[in-house]
Amino acid sequence: MKIVETSLAQIVEAFRFQAGWCEKLESPLYAALMERIAGDVEAGGVCARALEPYAGEPRRALTLLRFMAALHRRALTGSLPDLARCYPSCGGVADTDQASGGAADTDQAWTAIQAALSNGPIELPRTVQTNEVTRSCALVPGFLEIAKRTRLPLRLLEIGCSAGLNLRWDRFRYEASGGAWGDPASPVVFPNAWDGDIALDAHIEVAERRGCDLAPVELDENGRLTLLSFVWPELKDRFVRLDRAIDIARQVPATLDACDAVTFLEQRLAEPAPGVATVLFHSIVWLYLSNESQQRIEAIAERVPDIALVTQRPVKDPARPDRYKEIIVATR
Numbered sequence: 001m002k003i004v005e006t007s008l009a010q011i012v013e014a015f016r017f018q019a020g021w022c023e024k025l026e027s028p029l030y031a032a033l034m035e036r037i038a039g040d041v042e043a044g045g046v047c048a049r050a051l052e053p054y055a056g057e058p059r060r061a062l063t064l065l066r067f068m069a070a071l072h073r074r075a076l077t078g079s080l081p082d083l084a085r086c087y088p089s090c091g092g093v094a095d096t097d098q099a100s101g102g103a104a105d106t107d108q109a110w111t112a113i114q115a116a117l118s119n120g121p122i123e124l125p126r127t128v129q130t131n132e133v134t135r136s137c138a139l140v141p142g143f144l145e146i147a148k149r150t151r152l153p154l155r156l157l158e159i160g161c162s163a164g165l166n167l168r169w170d171r172f173r174y175e176a177s178g179g180a181w182g183d184p185a186s187p188v189v190f191p192n193a194w195d196g197d198i199a200l201d202a203h204i205e206v207a208e209r210r211g212c213d214l215a216p217v218e219l220d221e222n223g224r225l226t227l228l229s230f231v232w233p234e235l236k237d238r239f240v241r242l243d244r245a246i247d248i249a250r251q252v253p254a255t256l257d258a259c260d261a262v263t264f265l266e267q268r269l270a271e272p273a274p275g276v277a278t279v280l281f282h283s284i285v286w287l288y289l290s291n292e293s294q295q296r297i298e299a300i301a302e303r304v305p306d307i308a309l310v311t312q313r314p315v316k317d318p319a320r321p322d323r324y325k326e327i328i329v330a331t332r
Contacts, residue, residue: 008048008055012038014064027232029086030068032106033113037067046117054124060288065230066124071113073125073229082112087233127215128288130230131162132238133245135283135312136169137193140181142310143169143279144202150277150308153207157268157278159261159297160285161211163219163227165245167254170204172245187244207276209254212264216256219249261285262293265300269307281310 015038022031040047054063075084084090086109116122147154158167173182174193181200217223224246231238257264265280280301286294301309 008041008051010059011051011055011063012041014059014062015041018064022232025232025235027234029105029109029234030232033109034064034068036106036110037113040114046114050117050122053121058290060290062128062288063124065128065130067122069128069229070122070124071116072231072233073225074116074122075233076225076228080112080116083109083116086112088236089228089231089233089239092233125226125229127213128230129162129215129217129226130284131165131217131227131242132283133165133169133172133188133241134190136166136172137174137190138312139166139281139283139310140169140174141194141198142281142308143204144181144199146277146279146308146310147204148199148202151203152275152277153205155208155273155276155278156206156210157265157280158211159264159280159282160288161213161216161256163217163223163246163249164209164211164254164256165242165249166283167209167211168245168249168252170206171248171252186248188241188248209252210257210268211254212257212259212261214258214260216258219246260293261289262296262300265297269300269304278304278307279310280307281312283312286311 015034019031019034019038022028022034037047041051042048051063051067054061054067057063071080071083072087072089074080075087075090078084085092086105143154156167158164161167171183171186172188172190173184173186174180174190176193176195176198178197179200181198217226224243227242227246228239231242261282269278289297301307
């Protein structure tokens with residue numbers, strides 16, 4: 001199997017690409033910091049030295065996200081107080097004054113990052129853990145359609161589940177112009193869950209919730225910090241929603257297996273499961289899988305025709321095979 005390794009030059013490109021998305025998604029501080037980190041790596045500065053041990057990783061390891069999360073986690077725990085003062089997630093205040101353009105915040109945060117990296121190497125988390133529950137909005141129409149067609153309890157199997165928050169999708173509230181679905185008292189509410197007409201009259205009963213991840217996140221305080229560290233510091237609404245989803249997940253049991261997706265599916269789909277509708281689903285994890293793993297998962301799914309698939313995956317840009325242009329959701 002051919003593995004495309006990430007050089008420092010490719011890490012620089014990745015930081016600059018991600019900076020553009022941060023700017024688009026209302027995280028100007030992170031955008032500015034990623035640009036500075038990219039420039040520092042090019043110049044052979046402290047960031048280059050910190051990232052050099054990870055330069056041989058496969059591109060799908062997404063080194064830049066793990067690097068930013070490692071710094072964010074130290075700010076959240078209070079071990080980088082100067083950085084924490086610049087991050088709203090840590091109680092800091094981000095400068096939104098148009099006249100300054102956030103320059104003061106960026107300077108302070110950048111100085112704090114340089115100081116932290118000058119004091120020694122930084123250990124990156126093993127995997128990316130962005131357990132974003134908003135992705136359930138794209139998956140729920142598929143789940144409802146499967147329940148309506150089969151009229152059976154759902155056996156949920158999720159690959160790349162992180163902490164398994166999306167295995168509790170039926171405990172969230174989804175609202176749209178055409179109606180709403182879910183518990184009106186749920187603390188996790190999506191006010192604009194989807195566009196278009198969705199059939200909302202399905203009865204949902206979940207028979208099993210089970211997922212896999214290379215490093216499943218426990219829902220203790222350590223795991224909570226792991227999940228929070230991967231959220232961009234300025235997106236305060238996401239922090240509130242994530243904490244509420246964690247509270248729900250702590251009350252709704254699910255089984256999380258520490259293994260790769262291929263092993264998980266080979267074991268789980270070999271088990272007879274009468275009287276339920278087996279639903280295999282994932283959200284964005286396709287991005288992190290090798291081509292070989294993707295092909296093996298597709299082959300396993302084809303061999304088991306009586307399972308339903310609900311997938312959310314990126315589509316590659318034909319003009320740039322190393323980039324993704326959109327996300328599509330498919331149900332089988």
